[in-house]
Amino acid sequence: MSDESLVNEDWTRVVSRLGGAAQLEVSARKTKAFVRRREIPDAVALLRLMLAYCLGERGLRSTAAWAASVGLADLSSVALFYRLRQCGDWFAVLVENLLAAAAPKASRGRLIRIIDATTVPKAGPAARKKSELWRIHSAFDLPYERFGHFELTDQKEGETFDRIPVVKGEIRIADRAYLQPDRIATVIEAGADVLIRAGWQNARWLDAKGRPLDLIAQLRAAKARGLVDRRIWINRKNGAALAVRLVAVRKPADAAAASRRKARRDAQDESRAISKETLEAADWVILVTSLAQDEFSTEDVLALYRLRWRIELGFKRLKSLIGLKTPPGTDQRSAKPYLLAHLLIILLLEPLVREFEDSPHWAEAA
Secondary structure, three states, X not given: OOOOHHHOOOXXXXXXXXXXXXXXHHHHHHOOOOOOOOOOOOHHHHHHHXXXXXXXXXXXXXXXXXXXXXXOOOOOHHHHHHHHHOOHHHHHHHHHHHHHHOXXXXXXXXXXXXXXXXXXXXXXXXXHHOOOEEEEEEEEEEOOOEEEEEEEEEOOOOOOOOOOOOOOOOEEEEOHHHOOHHHHHHHHHOOXXXXXXXXXXXXXXXXXXXXXXXXXXXXXXXXXXXXXXXXXXXXXXXOOOEEEEEEEEEOOHHHHHHHHHHHXXXXXXXXXXXXXXXXXXXXXXXXXXXXOOOOOOHHHHHHHHHHHHHHHHHHHHHHHHOOOOOOOOOOHHHHHHHHHHHHHHXXXXXXXXXXXXXXXXXXXXX
C-alpha cells in the first residue's frame, strides 16, 4: 500500500481506521471543516479530496479536474484551496485520535520514548530570507516502532524536554539539545526516567555539597579506565539541584579522531577558537540518567541510548516514504493542513510498514 493508493483502492480501509463515515462527519462539522453540502457531498469525500491534493503530485487545478472526473466533487481550484484552509483543525483532531487509539501503556516492559523534532522549510522568498520553518515535535515509541506524539509549530517554538505528555513509567531518551534541568525535573516528577546526551559545557555540574564540579577533570582521571559512572548534580534555575547519574564512556580511537575533526570543523565554520577541553570531551560519550545503577548497568544505559537512531529512521520514513516537504504556497492556513495530512498518513501506514518489515518473506530476502 502506498500513500497514493490510500485515496483510491484502499480508501475504505482508511475510512474504517479513522472511525468510520459517521465519526468523520461529526468531527468535520465540529471543527467547521465541513458545514454545508454544496460542491462536496460529505466529510468522507472532503477528506479524500484533501488527501489526494496533499499527497499527490497534482496541483489545485489538476486535483479539481480529477475529482470531477471520478464523480467525487465538482468545484473550482479556488474553492478547493478555500476548503483546504478550513481543514487544519479537523486534521489535527484526526491525528490526535489516531495517536490516542494506539497509545501505549507502560507495564512490565518499560515504554521507551525517544524525543526529537524535525523541520520543514516554509515556502516563499520572505520565509527563506528569514530562515522560517515548520517544526514537528515528535516522540517515537519502542518496542511499538511507531510515532506516539506529534505537535506542529513554527520556528518560534523551541525543542523542550517536557513538551510531550509523560506516560508514567516511561524511559525518555533525547540528545544534548534537551539537557534542560528544570524541564527534566518536571518529567521525572511526573513518573518517568530520563536518559540524555550531554556536552561538557551545557550544564553547571555540582558535587554532593553543591560546589562546582570540573567535568573535564573527572574525564581525565578516568582516561585509563575509559569509564565514568557516578552520582552528580546539575544546577537549576528554579528549585534544588537535580541529582542524576553521570555515565561517560571513552570512544574507540577512530571514532574519537572523527569527533575531534568535526569539533574543529564546527569551530572553523563559526570563526571561533577551539579549546583543549572541547577536544578532550570529544573523545567521550557523555550521558546523564535517572535510571538506578542497581537496575540498569553501565552497559544497559549505553545500549538504551543507542536506540536513539530509531527516531531518525522514523523521520526518514516520513520524508521519503510519505514525501513530507515544503508546503506549496505561502498561506499559513493552507500549510498547516498540508503538513498534518502527511502526519495522518504516516500513522495510517506505520502498521503496514511494520507488517512488511516483520514478514518472514522479507527476512528471507534480506
